[in-house]
Amino acid sequence: MVNLLLSALSGLVLSAAFEPISLWWVAPIALALEMFALSRSERTYPSVLAFALTFNLVLLHWTSTYVGSVPWIILASGLSLFYLPLVAVKRLGIAFFPLIFIVLEEIRNRFPFQGFGWARIAYSQADAPYAKIAAHGGAVALSAITVLIGLVLFYLFQKQFRILILLPLLIVLVPINVQxxxxxxxxxxxxxxxxxxxxxxxxxxxxxxxxxxxxxxxxxxxxxxxxxxxxxxxxxxxxxxxxxxxxxxxxxxxxxxxxxxxxxxxxxxxxxxxxxxxxxxxxxxxxxxxxxxxxxxxxxxxxxxxxxxxxxxxxxxxxxxxxxxxxxxxxxxxxxxxxxxxxxxxxxxxxxxxxxxxxxxxxxxxxxxxxxxxxxxxxxxxxxxxxxxxxxxxxxxxxxxxxxxxxxxxxxxxxxxxxxxxxxxxSPRDRYGDWALVMTLIWLLIVTRRAYIYRR
Missing domain, CATH: 3.60.110.10 (Carbon-nitrogen hydrolase)
Structure with a gap:
């Protein structure tokens, strides 16, 4: 029950990264909290649903403004189902959380009905000091680095030092020539x-x-x-x-x-x-x-x-x-x-x-x-x-x-x-085109593999 409440709390905290509260820095903290809850939980499906449903209900409450609560609840519930594959991290290891999370986010951006990407983590990060990574790798890369910061926070909480996961952050130091x-x-x-x-x-x-x-x-x-x-x-x-x-x-x-x-x-x-x-x-x-x-x-x-x-x-x-x-x-x-x-x-x-x-x-x-x-x-x-x-x-x-x-x-x-x-x-992201997504996923695969081998 405690882990279920932790998951619900992490979803609530994650919603605070978006407007109207808009605290960008709580997003990686919330994600680290959900990783912690999943690592401890024996009932992973309810934990993931508690996280996803709380997050989407709070974030998308505006959809109920004039049409009532039923469409809002259906939308939030339907979107929450797309988070369920996160339960796999209990078996595979928390190192897989960022990769699975970003793949699921990209699926939601495209399916169903051409997708609904409103809850993309990147969209809460406009004021983050690393937001310029979007110019290199797109919104998907910005989402990915935010989730990886959450992973590092999780490891630090476990007294494990794996800060090298964030090495790709150095790309924000590469100047972009704007004419x-x-x-x-x-x-x-x-x-x-x-x-x-x-x-x-x-x-x-x-x-x-x-x-x-x-x-x-x-x-x-x-x-x-x-x-x-x-x-x-x-x-x-x-x-x-x-x-x-x-x-x-x-x-x-x-x-x-x-x-x-x-x-x-x-x-x-x-x-x-x-x-x-x-x-x-x-x-x-x-x-x-x-x-x-x-x-x-x-x-x-x-x-x-x-x-x-x-x-x-x-x-x-x-x-x-x-x-x-x-x-x-x-x-x-x-x-x-x-x-x-x-x-x-x-x-x-x-x-x-x-x-x-x-x-x-x-x-x-x-x-x-x-x-x-x-x-x-x-x-x-x-x-x-x-x-x-x-x-x-x-x-x-x-x-x-x-x-x-x-x-x-x-x-x-x-x-x-x-x-x-x-x-x-x-922008570099537009020069790369679809390769921005491919390179982000390859980067996540490398990070996942290294973190997984380290655990073993």
């Missing part, structure tokens, strides 16, 4: 919504005119190269509504807007580079399961009454780059932040990333702050400055070191001016 010779002037608009909740845009065009109003106020004070609006800021199809179409055409400055567009019988979540002369449309590729489409709809409808209110969107199948003078801007729409391949392709093709999101459906929960954590890691990983704009907050300007240069408040109409650098160089 940034040009800048662009951006105006970010957080227009706010009439009310938070699932029906945030129930009153046609009100969200749109909120953003028009805030844009008009901001343009009185400064000239900019382009204007960035968030996901769902244009809450009616701009190609089918003459009033909205003309309002967008009235701006002399290029606009990048998030709009819901109808095409034949399809509904599309889009980012549009809008000028009076032309409109370049990017269609969101990685849709949010149970938010923008419903997998297993007949089963899901028995669990939540809100399922029938969700219309299935149609995903896009290609990336798009918006060109505004020297700026080559890759739009990333909300949930796509979790997709490694989309981010890699976007970073390689652009010199600036623009993240457009809508947090209105999660109220004033920790969701937006946790998403900002993810965005900071993506900035480090891909050596790109990022403009992240939300309908309700938090909107932020983030540099390639993951530092938040500017940040809006939640639940208000605000605007941010940003003179942001355009980075033409590529």
């Amino acid at each position: 940034m010779n040009e800048t662009t002037q951006a105006l970010m608009i957080q227009g706010n919504v009439p009310k938070l909740g699932l029906d945030f845009n129930s009153r046609a065009k009100e969200v749109f005119f909120n953003h028009v109003k805030e844009t008009d106020i901001a343009l009185k004070n400064r000239k900019v190269d382009f204007i960035l609006w968030p996901e769902n800021s244009v809450d009616v199809d701009p190609f089918r509504n003459p009033e909205v179409f003309e309002a967008l055409n009235s701006y002399k400055v290029p606009l990048i807007v998030g709009a819901i567009v109808g095409r034949d019988n399809e509904t599309l979540n889009t980012s549009i580079l809008w000028t009076k002369e032309s409109q370049n449309v990017y269609i969101k590729q990685h849709l949010t399961p149970f938010g923008e489409y419903i997998p297993l709809r007949s089963l899901a409808s028995k669990i939540s009454p809100f399922v029938d209110d969700v219309r299935d969107f149609t995903p896009g199948n290609e990336s798009t780059i918006f060109t505004v003078d020297k700026a080559k801007i890759a739009p990333v729409i909300c949930y796509e932040l979790l997709d490694d391949q989309i981010l890699e392709k976007a970073a390689k093709s652009s010199n600036l990333l623009a993240v457009q999101t809508n947090s209105a459906t999660f109220g004033d929960s920790a969701q937006s702050a946790q998403q900002l954590q993810i965005t900071r890691i993506r900035a480090i990983e891909h050596s790109r400055n990022i403009l992240s704009v939300s309908t309700t907050g938090f909107s932020a300007v983030i540099d390639y070191n993951g530092k938040v240069l500017q940040k809006s408040d939640m639940g208000t109409a605000q605007h941010l001016y940003a003179e942001i650098g355009l980075i033409s160089s590529t």
Whole structure:
């Protein structure tokens, strides 16, 4: 029973590494505590479940904001099942914990429904002194080093000195050449919504005119190269509504807007580079399961009454780059932040990333702050400055070191001016591509083998 409580405590402590508490240094401590609990436990399955369920329930509580507790509990419980192979460390040895943990994390990033990587350990480490390892080996390498620090702490608690496990940390001392010779002037608009909740845009065009109003106020004070609006800021199809179409055409400055567009019988979540002369449309590729489409709809409808209110969107199948003078801007729409391949392709093709999101459906929960954590890691990983704009907050300007240069408040109409650098160089992680994952797993295999042989 004591070990079960220790596992639950470790899951609780691990959640504190993420927003809204955001203490990066508790993550390796929590993982070391779970290793200790597993090493002592005779009931390893309950111990792993206690750790995983506590962690996911606390971390993902925001998913229950407007839909109730049942979907939240199902999501947390389903994700927790993916941690069960950790029981193998009881037989194989604690040295296998990092390797198994990272493999399971990568599986969760991809499966089911294209994966849900929100709980990736790396996303809690933006303020860690070793966070720059993400620029070399990606988020997977940052997760791996965090778990390995936990392993070293476990060994130290056992009075075993194996600090050489962390030798790969020296890679953070290798300088990264960031080439940034040009800048662009951006105006970010957080227009706010009439009310938070699932029906945030129930009153046609009100969200749109909120953003028009805030844009008009901001343009009185400064000239900019382009204007960035968030996901769902244009809450009616701009190609089918003459009033909205003309309002967008009235701006002399290029606009990048998030709009819901109808095409034949399809509904599309889009980012549009809008000028009076032309409109370049990017269609969101990685849709949010149970938010923008419903997998297993007949089963899901028995669990939540809100399922029938969700219309299935149609995903896009290609990336798009918006060109505004020297700026080559890759739009990333909300949930796509979790997709490694989309981010890699976007970073390689652009010199600036623009993240457009809508947090209105999660109220004033920790969701937006946790998403900002993810965005900071993506900035480090891909050596790109990022403009992240939300309908309700938090909107932020983030540099390639993951530092938040500017940040809006939640639940208000605000605007941010940003003179942001355009980075033409590529991070080592993006030069390696998929090899970043392969090399991380090889590194973990070597560490595991050495630690295992030492134990024997």
